[in-house]
Amino acid sequence: MPDRQTVLVxxxxxxxxxxxxxxxxxxFNVIGLSxxxxxxxEAAATHKIFDKVRPDIVINAAxxxxxxxxEANSSLADRTNFHAVRHLCDTCLKHDCLLVHFSTxxxxDGEATRPYSEGDQTNPLNAYGRSKLAGDNYIIENSKQYLIxxxxxxxxxxxVNFPSKILHAAKVKDRLKVVDDQxxxxxxxxxxxxxxxQLITTGGADKNQRYNNVYNLVPNGEASWFDFAIRLLSRADALGFNLKCKAEDVMPIKSSHLAQPAKRPQRVVLDNRKIQQELGIRFALWDAYIDDFLEQLRRQNENI
Ligand SMILES: NC(=O)c1ccc[n+]([C@@H]2O[C@H](COP(=O)([O-])OP(=O)(O)OC[C@H]3O[C@@H](n4cnc5c(N)ncnc54)[C@H](OP(=O)(O)O)[C@@H]3O)[C@@H](O)[C@H]2O)c1
Known part of the structure; x- marks a missing residue:
């Protein structure tokens, strides 16, 4: 049996x-670093880790x-989302390893009236999006082995994220307001x-063809934050969560009420056909994953 490959996360x-x-x-032999x-x-720290671990694959989830x-800290966003990605990409090149990276x-900009394909024109509306795009472009232009x-x-x-905040708020409040225009x-x-x-381990297909590609990776379908909240609360209710605010008590509001510093695109649906075709599978709709989330949350916190 061949040695397991080392994955640095x-x-x-x-x-x-x-x-x-x-x-x-x-x-895999997984080395996960917080x-x-x-x-x-820290470029020097990154080089040191590579020399020590000698990874076959680097998965950059940072x-x-x-x-x-x-918006106010764009240099911090650039530091991690662009400059660090540049170091990681260059170090992967030097060590001849595959770089797996995540984009957004x-x-x-959300102006398209159809789902976005991987190659569609980008136009980020906020500092986070610009910093991420700079990282993506560096990898695409310089890497020899990558997956984005x-x-x-x-x-x-x-x-702590949108569904966990909604659930916690629904335990103590009898009404919630959630935006329905994003x-x-x-x-x-x-x-x-x-x-x-699965994409990395499935055999058969030509890896050279599979690698050096961007893949949109989302389940099927689309939703507003409001749709997400009401689906979440109706499933939580059905699974016996103790809620003060039920799905019917959630009110839709417009993003303009939130005064969020960063501008967001109104509607971005990612066309995910390329990865489904590559994997030879059909993804479920986005809400099929909610019950698992709720069960895992309950296992972790019995009081919820
Ligand atoms: N969350 C989303 O909705 C979303 C949507 C689209 C794309 N993405 C992309 O998906 C990827 C994973 O996101 P996620 O949701 O898992 O984000 P996350 O939960 O915020 O995790 C990011 C991790 O990166 C760590 N990190 C930040 N700066 C770092 C640095 N300089 N060095 C090392 N680690 C650092 C953070 O640690 P600390 O907490 O200690 O800072 C955190 O553990 C990212 O590339 C993100 O841009 C996320």
Missing amino acids: TGANGQVGRNICSVFDGS SLELDVG AYTKVDDA DYVF FRLAWVYDHAD IGTPTSAEFVAKNVH
């Missing part, structure tokens, strides 16, 4: 990083993801990790 305590580590564990163990913005804060739906997965609206049971595709971090694993 950066940002291993984030939503995607954590799921990547658990899904890859077993079939931001405290490796600050990817990112500055505070979309609103990035926020590289698009473009994600949207990522959530995981172990983190549309995307809620994407579970476990779904992301499983499909990245």
